[in-house]
Amino acid sequence: MPTPSELGSDRYQLVTSTVRTVVAEVQRIWAGLSATTIAEDLEGAAGAAILSATTSGQMTVVDAAQAYIAAQMAAQGGSAVTEAALVTAAFAGIAPDGGPLETLLYLPAIGVRSRIAAGLAPGEAMLGGLADMARYASTAISDAARSADQVAMAAHRSCVAYMRVVNLPACSRCIVLAGQTYSYSEGFQRHPNCDCQTLPLRERDWPDVPSPERLFTAMSEAEQNRQFGMAAADAIRAGADIGQVVNARRGMGVAHLGGRSLAVTSEGTTRRGLYGARERRAGGEFASAPGQRYSRVTTPRLMPEEIFRIADGRADQLRLLRRYGYLA
Template sequence: MATPPELPPGGRRRPARPGQPSTPPELAAAHYDHVAATIRAIVEHVQAVWSQLTAQAIEAALLGEAGAQIAAAAVAGQASVAQAAQAYIAAQMAAQGGLSLARAALLPRMVPSAFTGFAPGGGPLESLLYLPAIGVRRRLAAGLPPEEAMIGGLVDMTMYTSTAIADAARAADQTAMAVHPQCVAYVRVVRLPACARCIILSGQMYTRSEGFLRHPNCDCQTLPLREHEWPGVFTPQQLFDQLDKEQQQRVFGVDGARAIRAGSDLGQVVNARRGMDTVHIYGRTLQATHEGATRRSVYGRSRAAAGDRTARFAGQRYGQATSMRYYRSTQSPRLMPEEIFRLADGDRDEELRLLRRYGYIV
């Protein structure tokens, strides 16, 4: 059997209390719907652009105007979900008896654009969105017809764009939790359809700064908590019981579903952690990015004010060489929000300091 799901460093996952209502709280459901609707809209736009492309010219298309349209749509989606995060967290805290929305408006403000333009793991979003072209070329080389190669490329592209938007939403939510002084924890909210790895984590509670376990195409969201109490979210077993036998077998496998129905623990049947991409900087494994780190960006200006040096560079944008007018920080890579929370180790003041330094809040 698979090992139990791996936890983030310092994780303190807690089991749900029995007898709680099974309907997600209204605010969390509305936020979940907003993120899901944003992803659907962007995916539909990507499909419309992709339908005009051909396998023979896919590389040129994604390096040109078509690639620019897809990237711009993905960035717009990231900005939309990030923009909604602070209002969502503030509303949840107010509903739980915390600060009023008027008082919450006086807290440090998030910068939605700080969550746009990069892929999960910190790489440039544009580079990620070029990978489907490579996938199409590989499928053609393997002998697939052009139509099938393009269908596979579209599947890749929709997965990359939807994952990038969902990750931006979760990072923004967690940043908003750090900004709000009364938020102490969050619960993972899972909706069907979902994979086995997510189902077994449904309803689990983590401290606000703990990393969010996710995978490509994961659409799970967070429910912030003012106190260490369980709200009414689905437990893993409740989600499993909602699936019919065929769905259970598709999600957990024939043998896995049978074992769960026989009484096996879901966490013993499913390995929920497959690892997320990281980068290696200064001999340490960190999640960081140089996206949004130019001299003209919010982060770049903050580093210049701190005396950081910048280096001139010529880059690529949608396959076209940029001019030499751009400068990039040479001393400080831009840490991702989840890495900031890990390094701060639960110290809220340190979290806010690092979030300001790297341009996520002002």
């Protein structure tokens, strides 16, 4: 039987290889686009192809989440039996902030136009737009994987916690959190392009996960200087506490929609959407906002992170995860 570390490595490889495949497809599509027609391109077939590739990537990593959590629990001597089935489609087409993925993937067109307006040549503006698109697509896939892992953890009663595992190369903000253990229901702190993992735990001890100090030592001096800054890296090399040198939370936060206190998503809330269809069968109310083509259910759909934040215990978590369409 594979060890927990080997299972975690396999999961990481699946997510990162999926991200690389999707980014390569995005680059292929982008190579045929023009700065003069970028807005129309992303509203048309090219944008639909990029959205399809990214959504497919989300589905790939989400579809493997429940089997991964079950295997981890079995490898740690726990039960692999799940209390509910993960609904793969509930995680697809959603941006990290809870909004529609297609809206996020249109933003590079605005970025290209802004760069040209600021005086950049069209070719340079398109390179910047491609970097934006690759970042948005990869972050959406990685976030979907982490969200699905956490929901699957809730469905396995033997899972009590998860540990943050950092893989090099990584930024200073992530390195100082390496090896930290959290309750299985605690939100995952991340930033754009973050590829850190959530490794589920049956017990609150995982000695094989590298600490911040081990990760720092494994980096070259040049990489230490680049990720932490020369002064901070010098201080750490001189013996300063790495957690005191780096403000671990700067620039990081649980996904939320705008400034609202509840993390919600509008994805799947139309009458034909996954959540909307459930609400329609239950007699839910729908309304159309000005300028919107479709009516949406008036009851907000909570994101998994918000459910874990507000739920009162595992039973309430499972009830809400079913209620909002993430578990069957």
